Amino acid sequence: MQSKLEVTNLISPIISIYKALSDEWNNLLDEGLYTYTHSQLSKYYYVNTFLHRWEKIKFTNVYYPIKSKYKELETDFTDLDDLFKEYQYFSLVGKAGSGKSTLVKHIFIQCLKQKLKLPILIELRNLNKADTKSLKEYISKKILTNNVKPNQNILERALSEGKFLFILDGYDELFSDSKHEIRTEIEEFIDLYFNNCFIITSRPGAGIENFPRFYEFRILDIDAKEIPSFIKKMKIDEERERRINDAISNNLDKGIMSYLRNPLLLSMFILSFENHPEIPSKKSAFYRNVFDTLYSKHDGITKSSFPREKTSSLDREEFEELLQYFSYITFFNGEYTFIESRIIEVFQIIKKKVSHLNFDSKKLFFDLRVPISILIKDGYEFKFPHRSMQEYFAAKFISSLKPNQKETAYSRYKNLLIQSEDIGFGFWDISYEIDKYSFTKYFLLPKAKEIITYFSKVNSLKSFQDFAKTLSLSFSFAQNKKGEILNISFDSGIGRQFIYVEEFKIFSLLGIEKIIHDTIELIYKQFPTKLTPEYYEYIIDVFELNKIKDYSEISRYSATLTEMMNEKLFDLLVKKEALKKIEVMCVNLRKSIVKINKSIENQNQNISDLLEF
Incomplete structure (x- = not known):
């Protein structure tokens, strides 16, 4: 009863504002929008967390601020008003366990608290098996109790007013056979109702990185200095908290510490600490320890944890x-x-x-x-x-x-x-x-050979564009105060983001990613340094650079290489032997694959020899 009252009190101010707008808004709220908002907030307001599986706990009591970064801007999404004014459409991209789902809950709650927009959460995976891929129809069914034509017309007009925040969660969970259709549906929905705010969440490497109009915010790991604050937020007993902090501070020089900057893995370590107080050397050991804790105790975070009876009689x-x-x-x-x-x-x-x-x-x-x-x-x-x-x-x-x-x-x-x-x-x-050797032999090497074959066929503008798209290459540059182009680089794909591209990840695990990295660097050095329409027409048009009169500050721009590549620019790169550099890259990759194959054969032989002793 207390939780229901708290939820009602939290949403009442923004609901009152919307009811005062018009009779149509009153009707829309009565026909399901209020019920949806109240129900969704109730789901987020008191939650079961990984560490508190047996009790509902107020979300705000255990939420630790998750930070994201776009270029030089770093935010924890506390002040949403200013953020939405500057970035009406943005994506949240984070690896497994980085806190995407938790951050979505925080944004949903803050949006209502700050009386900014009515948030609508769409779990995109539900569209995979839906009868229709229409985003509009799905939203209509989700928030309207009585989904009849008059109500749909009212919803249509409300959507056009731009008073919603749409959170499209889990782009990476869309099936490949329906992803293109749903992506098109999302783009058309945004075109129709462009006054609203939109957030899309995804794991890296799912194709969200270059989504039109969306600014890409990368979810950051917890800073090492913030780990004690995160642990305190988890509401464990003080003695346990002290011992966990001691264990971590005594192992700061270990490479494994990077794992503990991930909210999920840090939570796993807290959970399993009583049974396994050591910091494991491998990520797989985290999961083994967690399962051991889950199996042996119903709750590994309090002193009063005790085993619960299992009914299936399995050990x-x-x-x-x-x-x-x-x-x-x-x-x-x-x-x-x-x-x-x-x-x-x-x-x-x-x-x-x-x-x-x-x-x-x-x-x-x-x-x-x-x-x-x-x-x-x-x-x-x-x-x-x-x-x-x-x-x-x-x-x-x-x-x-x-x-x-x-x-x-x-x-x-x-x-x-x-x-x-x-x-x-x-x-x-x-x-x-x-399973290093088998995974390498039966998965990484066959995939690597397929990719090399694909790369070796780059011989035209279209195939070069596909090459750039496959590696998620972007073209980044700055303009100085004279309006001259400088600092051409590839800031999307290579390095920070490139490890989430399937093709590069494979070569990274094989330890030969530098061959690709160095080749791309060489190709980018061949690009013209003057921002002329002949080569850079796309960038000039998109950013309206020809309209800029005052270059009082250095500005930085970025576009996908696939989008900006044209015939003249491609012909120039061909003259500067860019394609030959890709050919050399493929030759060097094949040589490295042969060496890795030989290494696996030698390892297998060594094991066979050991069996003879």
Whole structure:
């Protein structure tokens, strides 16, 4: 009752403002918009967190500010009014566990508190299986109780007034076969209702980076100095907090510390600290420790934690084995959230195929949901505490297979990537950690050879544009006070962002990414340094540079290389042997692949020799 009252009190001021606008707004609120807003805020206001799975806790009490950066601007989204005025459309791009979902909750709540806009959250994955991909129809069904024509007309007029914030969550979770259609639908919706504010969230590498009109805000890791403040926010007992801080401060020089700057992994460490007070040397060890804690205690953050009875009679090893099967089946089918019937269906498949695992599916579901709490309810669906745990169990399953079975599994995963752009680099990192040679042999090397073959066919403007698009290359430059172009560089793709591009990630894991990096640098050095329409017509038109009279300050601009490349610029690059540089790059990459193959063969031979002793 108290929580409902708090939610009502929080939204009452902004609802009153909107009701006073017109009778139509009154009607729209009565016909479902108020109910939607109240329901969504209730979902966010008191939450179960990774560390507080057994109690609802006020979101604002445990929220630690998550920062994002666009160029030189760094923000924690406290003052949304100024931000929306400057950046009406922006994307939030962050890796697994960076806090995208948490930040969305914060923005939703702050938007209502500051009486700025009515926030509407759209989980884009729901459009994958929707009868229609129409964003407008989906929104209408979501917020209107009585979805009849008169109400739709009122909604249409309200949308045109620009009083909404649309949060389009999870662009990376769109299926590849529907992504183009949904992306087009999003762009057309924004074209129609351009006065509203829009946020799109995504993991890196899903194609959101160069979305038209959107400023890309990158979610930052927690600063090492902020870790103690983050831990304090988690509301654990003081003695435990002190020991965790001591353990971290005594290991500041370890490379593993970079893991603890990720909110998810830091939360995992806090959870598992009682059972595993050491800081593990590998990321996969985090997940092993977390599962061990979840299995042995219902709650690893308080002194009063105690084991809960499990009804399925499976032991720890059997639970872990079953989770590996379950994760492999679901992850390799692109399933990250599950309804109860699907979970039971997968359990039945496992039970039929793995004869030594004897369990009742309903009891097993209860155990994973309640005493172990590794399947978390989210609305009408269930999911892992974080998708990276699903990736961990799937990778663990493959690492235990025979070589020929591993080849089959990794080949299947390679085919999955063709169907889906939701890459899941967490799976790559863990597979490389725990199954390095097989993952390299059966996945990384075949993919690398395919990419090299693709790169070697760059011989025209279109193929060069595709090459640039594949590597997410952008063209960045500055103008000095005289209006002259300077500091041409590629700030999108290479380096900070490039590790999230599938093609570069592969060569990065193989340790030969520098070959590509150096080649791209050489190509960019061939670009003209004078901003003439002959070569830079696209940039001049887009940024209206020909209208600028006063160059009192140095300005910086950026555009995708695919967009700005034209015939004349391409011909110039050809004359300066840019294509030959790509050819040389492919030759050097092939030579490196041969060396890596030889290294794997030698390793296998060494292991065979050891078996003879």
